[in-house]
Amino acid sequence: MERVAIIGGSMTQFGQREDWIVDLLSEAGLACLEDAGVEASALDHLYVSNMASGEFEGQTGVMNALAHDIDAMPAYTQRIDQTSSSGGAGIYAAWQSIASGASEMTMLVGGEKMTHRTTGESTDVIASLTHPAEYKHGVTLPSFAGLTARHYLERFDAPRESLAKVAVKNHKNGVDNPHAQFQKEVDLETVLESPIVADPLRLYDFCPITDGSAALLFCPESVAREYTDEYAVIAGIDGATDTHVVHEREDPTVMGGVVESGEGAYEMSGYGPDDIDVAELHDMFTILEFLQMEGLGFAEQGKAWKLVEEGYTDRDGELPINTSGGLKSKGHPLGASGVAQGVEIYEQLVDEAGPRQVEADVGLCCNVGGFGNCVITTIMEAGQ
Amino acid sequence: MERVAIIGGSMTQFGQREDWIVDLLSEAGLACLEDAGVEASALDHLYVSNMASGEFEGQTGVMNALAHDIDAMPAYTQRIDQTSSSGGAGIYAAWQSIASGASEMTMLVGGEKMTHRTTGESTDVIASLTHPAEYKHGVTLPSFAGLTARHYLERFDAPRESLAKVAVKNHKNGVDNPHAQFQKEVDLETVLESPIVADPLRLYDFCPITDGSAALLFCPESVAREYTDEYAVIAGIDGATDTHVVHEREDPTVMGGVVESGEGAYEMSGYGPDDIDVAELHDMFTILEFLQMEGLGFAEQGKAWKLVEEGYTDRDGELPINTSGGLKSKGHPLGASGVAQGVEIYEQLVDEAGPRQVEADVGLCCNVGGFGNCVITTIMEAGQ
Structure with missing residues (x-):
């Protein structure tokens, strides 16, 4: 089986941000595509790692909004939640998408918007992951x-x-x-x-x-070589x-x-x-x-x-x-x-x-x- | 590449249920394992398709709770959200987990608990997926x-x-x-x-x-044959x-x-x-x-x-x-x-x-x- 390569990476400024979650995701996603020199239209899959946009902002479907915002349609999209390890779960999912042959170009964008809530509210959203x-x-x-x-x-x-x-x-x-x-x-x-x-x-x-977003771009190693000599592999x-x-x-x-x-x-x-x-x-x-x-x-x-x-x-x-x-x-x-x-x-x-x-x-x-x-x-x- | 087989399936009674989300997931998951004659300890990956347990019940981390409840640890687990198509996205993720070689036995359990909320509240949670x-x-x-x-x-x-x-x-x-x-x-x-x-x-x-849960069990076709002659393939x-x-x-x-x-x-x-x-x-x-x-x-x-x-x-x-x-x-x-x-x-x-x-x-x-x-x-x- 061919190895899975990473050919681009980016993160937004982390901290207190005024943007809503989809703007944060778009900012990281577009920067990642630019870093790799890849067009959004080349994406087969677009994954979003996010624990709780519904709880924090009353907004769900953020992966579909992202696909629309960066013009990646008809790329398949999905949200991945593994609480505070949602980003790592996204890397695993992106790896599987390439290794299985389902996708030749997968972008993973992780993000969360939290600072508009009080520390107590945020802690309580996070605590909802614990066993009752x-x-x-x-x-x-x-x-x-x-x-x-x-x-x-x-x-x-x-x-x-x-x-x-x-x-x-x-x-x-x-x-x-x-x-x-x-x-x-x-x-x-x-x-x-x-x-x-x-x-x-x-x-x-x-x-x-913290508010912020980060992105990585995955493809088979043979495809990576078409874009760059500088890449990492999983x-x-x-x-x-x-x-x-x-x-x-x-x-x-x-x-x-x-x-x-x-x-x-x-x-x-x-x-x-x-x-x-x-x-x-x-x-x-x-x-x-x-x-x-x-x-x-x-x-x-x-x-x-x-x-x-x-x-x-x-x-x-x-x-x-x-x-x-x-x-x-x-x-x-x-x-x-x-x-x-x-x-x-x-x-x-x-x-x-x-x-x-x-x-x-x-x-x-x-x-x-x-x-x-x-x-x-x-x-x-x-x-x- | 080997084909991905389905060797078990189950669903709970759909309707108005008194159980919380994790009990619904466990009920479907255990019935699916029993249907296939597979032990929970054989699971490599355990995926949960669920849109909004946080919004509906104030409960997140349900995939980890499920792994614990059915004694599937240390199986890797993840929640998959693609709004009303979370279940289909789960089938796609489960397929990728087997086709990539990451897992030899993946159970997908989808579920939602909604009827304790009013129709208006539920409709509003669902509407949060639309573009603002x-x-x-x-x-x-x-x-x-x-x-x-x-x-x-x-x-x-x-x-x-x-x-x-x-x-x-x-x-x-x-x-x-x-x-x-x-x-x-x-x-x-x-x-x-x-x-x-x-x-x-x-x-x-x-x-x-509706409240309810459903489950499917996936493995490579060669593994399926060890368990049964009656299976489906994707x-x-x-x-x-x-x-x-x-x-x-x-x-x-x-x-x-x-x-x-x-x-x-x-x-x-x-x-x-x-x-x-x-x-x-x-x-x-x-x-x-x-x-x-x-x-x-x-x-x-x-x-x-x-x-x-x-x-x-x-x-x-x-x-x-x-x-x-x-x-x-x-x-x-x-x-x-x-x-x-x-x-x-x-x-x-x-x-x-x-x-x-x-x-x-x-x-x-x-x-x-x-x-x-x-x-x-x-x-x-x-x-x-």
């Missing part, structure tokens, strides 16, 4: 994160500062991402003295509420669920979906953790970066915090993580985030990451839905 | 249907009774479907004297508001968009998405309209059955009404249409409808349609999203 058995007790994703962080720090004797260092690192990376919501450094003290949200986690341990991809009721998990520091999807992606690609040169992890909360590093085999259980403290995951470290700034400083427009992870790895592999560029032949993204309820891991390599 | 340029003028899908029906009847000199005969035929078929919302015949007079909803269309020209499938702004279409009686997706499915399958033995069309409104018959080549433009009047599409006619009772009498739980169309064709092809059974080697379903904004056409044949 937990939701009725007032559980939200931030509260899961707080409980898990407390457990991790005590069990593995990790200092509170190590979590804060994830935020410091990712904010530092975000300074060089012109599309990031926050392009400013924060110091350890600022993180550690910010208001408590879910003890022990504080404001700067959390990603912000070497491995897999997705997996864990219990939907979070408290049923045996070990709160192990995200089964991360482990399973990572193993699937490694097996398909033939690569292992040591082969990964750069990674985008889903740092919706700082603690998640530790859990993914361990679940994906970058660190032993309970040891990820040490690698972060040692600078191993800094941009000039052994394994740079979240060179884009991560969800933490780049922002987290739900449906866009997994796509934007892919855009960063794509740009790193085709040497278009500008001041964020690192040496990389193989990159990985891990997109976490809910609190690990479903996770998609994608491994890309530079095309030849 | 039209929505702000108070346009809903029933109003589009009324305008189109008026135009069709006048332009093609068709009698009002011909539309009513679609309702009479589909209700007659529904009598023999134990899962249909309405299992009772209606006569022409009842349809023609029912209250006006969108002139010239009356209450009995419309499908009801011979052709395609989806296509039309303008999202309905008033921009050149001819209001031509649904471009029906034509394009039909042509794609015919080309892939090698079949043409004359080869189809039985079809499930998206009769959300009676007028849509005419438009799909014409768009799919079963009748010339402006002539479908004559075939209906002649009994050509009756269960004992040349081309039985909507042997299940159609959306009209079976009901239309948005995300379930396209899947339930597939269940009917599957059951017809494996001779499990009971009193509704017709002679059929090749069947077709056409699932219409919005007012033809995106359409998916699937052609199945009996496996050998």
